[in-house]
Every structure is written in C-alpha cells, then in structure tokens.
Amino acid sequence: MSSHELKTGPLEYRRQEDQMTILGFWIFLGAEIVLFATLFATYAVLFGRTADSTPPMELFEPGIVLIMTFLLLTSSFTCGLAIHEMRRGNAKALRNWMIITLILGATFLGFxxxxxxxxxxEGATMQSSAYWSAFFTLAGTHGLHVTLGIGWVILLLIQLAKRGLTPKTSRKFFVIGLYWHFLDVVWIFIFTSVYLIGMVV
Amino acid sequence: MTDHNKRIPTQHVIGFALSIALTLLAAWTALGSNLSTMWIISSIMILAVIQAGIQLFMFMHVVESDSHNGHVPWNMMFHGAVLAAILVAGSLFVMSFGFTHDHDGENHEQHEQQDSGDHSDMDMEGDGEHEGH
Structure with a gap:
C-alpha cells in the first residue's frame, strides 16, 4: 500500500485505496440520487391528494422554510471551508469548521x-392522506440523512482528535464532506419542488 | 481546482454568495412575482438545477485531476440526474391518465392505478367506460 503512496497532492488522494474509496462514495451518491428520485416521483404523483386533511398551502410558511434553507446552505459552505483547511494541513481549523457545520446541521434538524x-x-400526519404520507416520507428521509450525518461527523471528530491528519482520516473527512454537500443538493430540490411549489399551486 | 493552498477559498465564497442569491431569487419568483404558475414552476426548477451545479462543481469538486478518478464522479452525477428526471417525469406522465381528483367514492381509482403501471395507453379507454356509467 505504502509503495503506491504519492508524495504530493491532497492527502486523501495519495493512496490508491483512498482514491478507490472516494470513487465508491461517488457511486453511492449516484444511488442516493435515484433513492430520492423515487420519493420525489411519489410526492409529485400524490400532490394535491390531501383527502379531507389540511392542504399544504395553509401550513407551509415561507419564513421558517427560508431559515432552514439558509442554515443548510451555510452549513454546506462551512463544510467546504473545513475541507479547504484540511487540504492546507490545518487540523484545528478543520475541527472548528466541522463543529460549526454540526451546530448548523443540528439547528436545521431542530427546525x-x-x-x-x-x-x-394542525392535523397533518403520516396517516392523514396520501399527500402527507408522501411529504413526510420525502422530508423525513432527508432529515434522517442529516441525523446520520451529524452522528458520523461526531465519530470522525473523535478519530481526528486521536489520530490527527493522516491519509486515512483525510479521506474520511473528504467523504463526509461530499455527503454533506449532497444533502444540501437534495434540500434545494425539496425547498423548490415541495415548499415553493406547494405555496404557489 | 488548484487553490488548496490559498488562504481564502475564493471558489467557495463565490459559490456560497451565488447559492444565497439564487435561493432568494427563487423565493421571490414563487411568492413575489406575478408570473403564471407554469412559468414559476419552470423557472424555479431551472434555478434549483443551477444551484445543484454550484454545489457539485464549486463545493464537491466533481471534476478535479488530483482525484485520479477521471470522469467517473461526473458521470455518476449526470446519470443519476438523468434517471431522476426519467423517474419523476415518467411517473407524472404515466399517472396522468384518468387519475382524477374527485372523491365520488367510486372504485375506479384503484382499478386505474393497476392499469397505468403496464399499459398507460389503455387508461383512456377505461376512463371512457367510467364516464359512461
């Protein structure tokens, strides 16, 4: 393994093993797109089928949705800064930006x-109607991903404290970075096609 | 791509500012403009795709030569996006035949749901039959 190690470039790309892990994670993200696409398709088909429950237009509020969007957008930015600092070899800045990312992610989850x-x-639950089942499944799956991401970052921060910046920990942080940005990509589409369109139609 | 030694990550800052601007523009288009519903939906979906692109290219470094992964990450994202578009548009198309919103208690919805899975073109005939009753 170490015979293949490069001497330059970002730590997470120096060993072939780590390059392959990152490649594998991109393939995982491709599968995640399809997972969310099935939920978006279900939501789109069941849109408007609220039966006797409250319609989304009466419940969605632009204020809270925009706050959630900005929280997640900012967390994606701070996560990018964390990876940037990691590439400059600054483990402390990596940790600090990651902690800020965690706090923003947790606040998003709280909202x-x-x-x-x-x-x-207000009477809109999973059981209320086909529409609300689809809504809670889609938004809930995203929320579950954020929850998993928070747990994952906490575990990685413990590893970073114990092992420092190595090719292996760098690769792990790079992968969680991709995961976190991906969650923001999914949220952009939830924000647009669920909340904005739900408030217009 | 090669800015990892710079102190200020210009690309990230620009990406972040663009994302905020696009989010506000989308919110204004949907809630503040006087466009028709069809135009609102098309334009905010385009804004969402642009913003997703910003995340992928400016934050996730989907194309970077250091990765030694060639075009694979980009290909995965592109094919994922194509599949997503087919899934969503295809589902909406297939389910648009005779999938009515009335709650008249008739059993035809279930019947049509089964039909539309395999032969969506048959639904039109089925719909005609129900209207005849």
Missing part, C-alpha cells in the same frame, strides 16, 4: 422537528 410537530398539531 424540521418543530415543523413536523406543528403540522401534526
């Missing part, structure tokens, strides 16, 4: 949980 509870109080 989403508040939002779901609020909808449930």
């Amino acid at each position: 989403e949980i508040y939002e779901f509870i609020h909808y449930a109080h």
